[in-house]
Amino acid sequence: MPTWVAACATEDIDVEDVIGFRHEDRDYAIYRTAEGDFFATDGHCTHERTLLCDGLVMGRVIECPKHNGRFDIPTGKAIRAPVLEDVQTFPTKVEDGTVFVFV
């Protein structure tokens, strides 16, 4: 059953940045946008499974560090080749300075 899992403290992620989070043998990417919103996606690029936490956040877009494919962070939509498949997103919430992910 999916449940809320504490991923990190809010201050663990710089504004307009991403960090990796591993839970039950699965990688996730946790984002903080320039507006201060938190989002979560699967940790790997859908193209060749490169870790997205090494990529670059530009506004609400994450760029894969290997081939520069891009996803819209809030929706996970693939927006630049070579990624053609959307990345899975997960709900997030912030409570008492902690970012939770619903996984």
Place this chain on the structure above:
Amino acid sequence: MTAVMGRERLKYYSLTGEQGERAVSDGLAGGSDWFRSDIERKRMKELMRRSDFPAVRDTLLWFGLLVGFAAAGVALWRSWPAFICFAIYGVLYGTASDSRWHECGHGTAFKNPWLNDRVYAIASFMDMRDPTVWRWSHTRHHTDTLIVGRDREIAVMRPARLARLTANLFGLLEFPHNLWEMVVHASGHLMPDERTFVPAEEERKVFRTARVWCVIYALMVAACVVTHSVVPFLLIGGPRIYGVWLLEIYALTQHAGLGENVLDHRLNTRTLYMGRVNRFLYWNMNYHIEHHMFPMVPYHRLADLHEQVKHDMPEAYPSMWAAYKEIIPAVLRQLKDQTYYIRRELPPGAAPYRVPPDGRAVLEG
């Protein structure tokens, strides 16, 4: 390893042959286990940060020079200074377009995606490389750099095809080949190897682009016929013959003579220093190990990236001449000994080379 020549050599390097399957089964394909130097996240973000200014400045200068030398060449036609103007125009078109194609293909040259895409489309036309096919080809090149049977962009095979390399200094084989590919694409087909890396949903883009390009080339030929002049050809298409010599000289420094089937760009890629003019034409791709290790760093930050990671790198070659003093003997030796490749010393304290655990890179190069 048995020497392979002729058709056997092409089959060995083919993307549809046994070596590609072997690379997959040996765990060499897929690009997930390549060595990367450690860089603090904050510094990495600084290096990856995009900016429009350097590429806008360099592109305006590039287009300005192209227009200027083309206009001067046409105005001075039938006099000897026209030869100089077209020689420079040819290099700006046939050589410099390649680095623009490359950087905009990565999406790193400009911060603005629209600018990246527009310059990519123009440079692809000048380069005679279908923007969709080559985006995917280059993606594979970065995933499986110099992995035999996976990387279509291995310019110097073992043994090298010396006649072909020499002919392509003047585009003599690549120009007609690219024209043929354009016609094949325009007829609604991909080349057999292209089917191994271009997704089916991208095919229509390839066919549409080729048809537009065929019309442009047909108009160029018509202009030559109508004006009884070769000038339209010198302006469009022709530079892929008379202006690519410098591109070939740059490009061969990237990987020639280095390791195949390794998972460490320090073993299969070369970084060298160049002067300002060459770095303008080549958009800093002389820092090629750094580019392969961190392809999201824009060309205008590669010199900074080089400083950041050079403690982990073999010493950069001081010049193109220094690089060729190593490349030429190595390529000639590989004509007889296909297991040979250049394995350079790392500085003290550098992270050790990463080689595949099956020892294939050591045994076969």
